[in-house]
Amino acid sequence: MTIPTPLSEPPWLDGHPSPYYNESHRRWQQYCREFISKEFTQYAMEWEEQGEVPAEVYKTFCRNNMLIPNLPAPLPLEWLRSIGVEKIGPITIEEFDYIHFSIYASEMQRTGLNGPGSSLTAGFCFGIPPILKFADRQLQQRVLPDLLKGNTRICIAITEPDAGSDVANVQTTAEKSSDGKFYIVNGTKKWVTNGLWSDWASMCVRTGGKGPGGLSVLLVPLKGHKGVSMRKMDCSGHHSSGTTFIELDDVEVPVQNLIGKEGEGxxxxxxxxxxxxxxxxxxxxxxxxxxxxxxxxxxxxxxxxxxxxxxxxxxxxxxxxxxxxxxxxxxxxxxxxxxxxxxxxxxxxxxxxxxxxxxxxxxxxxxxxxxxxxxxxxxxxxxxxxxxxxxxxxxxxxxxxxxxxxxxxxxxxxxxxxxxxxxxxxxxxxxxxxxxx
Missing domain, CATH: 1.20.140.10 (Butyryl-CoA Dehydrogenase, subunit A, domain 3)
Incomplete structure (x- = not known):
């Protein structure tokens, strides 16, 4: 057995006792290490240098249900069962807790690089949860099955050129059309991870007046949709994560795509x-x-x-x-x-x-x-x-x-x-x- 380099494993995997991890967690870690090493880690440096993770890798992870662990715990059992998911690797979806989540996140990061991992995980981790938690049933039924299966992709779009950590200052507007059937979205979003490859964005928009009370969250169609233009941003790092600048020019979004209620964004x-x-x-x-x-x-x-x-x-x-x-x-x-x-x-x-x-x-x-x-x-x-x-x-x-x-x-x-x-x-x-x- 190879002796690990000092520090290369967290203490609980380096023989130190821990009160946190049970047998389910250990089985999960072994499965994650084997799968992620084979399908991902060994190629990550090459992909980062190329500036993109091949699309087939996303499909491989989805076929094996290995992007679902990015969702908050406990997992959405009803939705997963509806698409035929009962287990992820060696564990049942009922077993999955935040310790399983942390093990997965840690194993994905053993590349030592942030870009390749976030190119796969950001949509599931950040874009899907608002739909799971706050969207009404019709919207969930319309988009969640394909998102969870990996047939479509999603990102989260909050940051703007003048509104980063200051979320309350978001300026992208969503005004209802005269017939009340659409929100007409105008504005820009910046530093959006995975935007280039996403069919949807869980997007923070301004449906009301100034301040936080005027904000809402819309599910906005992106890739190939009229009025949406996207370009890759060249950042110091994270070259393969698909960091994207999005421009929205009179983009029509059905009012049924409102996530939750207006003003609670x-x-x-x-x-x-x-x-x-x-x-x-x-x-x-x-x-x-x-x-x-x-x-x-x-x-x-x-x-x-x-x-x-x-x-x-x-x-x-x-x-x-x-x-x-x-x-x-x-x-x-x-x-x-x-x-x-x-x-x-x-x-x-x-x-x-x-x-x-x-x-x-x-x-x-x-x-x-x-x-x-x-x-x-x-x-x-x-x-x-x-x-x-x-x-x-x-x-x-x-x-x-x-x-x-x-x-x-x-x-x-x-x-x-x-x-x-x-x-x-x-x-x-x-x-x-x-x-x-």
Whole structure:
């Protein structure tokens, strides 16, 4: 049996006892490792350099139900059974919990690159949940079967040139036609992951006045639809994720495509963010692990000044600081996952929403520390495109892609503290009201 490189496995897979993982989780991890390694991981670097993951890979994952694990837990049992899905690999759909979700997300990120994984997973992870949670029955019946089977694809479109983390400032308008049959959508969406390949977008639009109360969520047709134009954006990293700029010019969307109710879009988006940010926490922390493990491996084999780098105290010191950040963050993320399993959704949204935002921000800080450490250990090889340091060079360029999407870092830090304060005030008020009774 091959001895894993230090740090390359999370503690629970490196022989350390853990209270979180049961036999179902271990069977699931083994299945994910085998399937994802065979169908995905070994090709990820090539696809990232080419700038696109082949469409057939998406179909392969869908044929094996291996994009369904991106959905929030518990899984939508009724809808999955309606399309004939009872099991995913070795586990039943009833078994699936947020620990299974985190295992899957982590295994997908063992490439050490964000682009290839998000090119497959973003639609299921971010685009479908608003339909599952808030859409009426007719809309669900019309689009969910094909989305869940992978016959059609979806993205989520919130960010605009002037509205990123400031969701309440979304300017894309959706006004009803004179006959009341359509919303006429005008505006632009930017940095939309998977947009190029998507048939649909769960899109945040303005159906009312200024501020959050004027926002709604529409299911907007994209690919090939009149009035929609899309182009790929060239970003520093995530080259294969299909980051897209979307222009909408008098796009007709049937009023039946409204997700939920008009004016409640801000609530729907915020609720969806918690799942998205949790996915980012797991994925980015795993990316940090793979990058730091690459640096550790290089330090063991690279000789300088007559001995391996790992024998240099300054190298061990640098590694130790990064390792401390990595494993502390991973332990915190694991505790979040466990709490998600044992909390009701509304309770978790209230108690963990702000802290999840903070954990999302911290995961990017940890990636930054680990990527800098690994790049310095690789030296010139870590600054060169191609060759033995190519993973580290690419990951270092993806740090900003972890710090900004899903809520930029400073906004997340502020949100966390505001949410803690708000929860305290709410609890204090409830206690005072109870004392008066």
């Amino acid at each position: 801000m609530k729907y988006i915020m609720t969806n963010f918690n799942h998205e940010r949790l996915d980012i926490c797991v994925s980015v922390t795993t990316q940090a692990r793979m990058v730091l493990a690459a640096g550790f491996e290089y330090a063991m084999k690279r000789h300088a000044f007559g001995q391996p780098l790992i024998e240099q105290p300054v190298v061990r010191h640098r590694l130790a600081k990064a390792i401390g950040e990595l494993e502390t963050q991973w332990a915190w993320v694991e505790s979040f996952i466990y709490q998600m399993v044992h909390m009701k959704k509304d309770v978790a949204d209230t108690k963990l929403g702000g802290l999840t935002a903070l954990a999302k921000a911290k995961s990017a800080m940890v990636l930054n520390e680990c990527a800098q450490c690994a790049q310095l250990l690789f030296g010139g090889n870590g600054y060169t495109k191609g060759g033995q340091g190519s993973l580290v060079e690419k990951a270092a360029r993806e740090v900003a892609g972890a710090r900004i999407p899903g809520g930029s870092e400073d906004v997340m830090l502020d949100l966390a503290v505001r949410q803690l304060y708000k929860n305290y005030q709410r609890a204090l008020k409830a206690q005072q009201n109870s004392a008066r009774l």
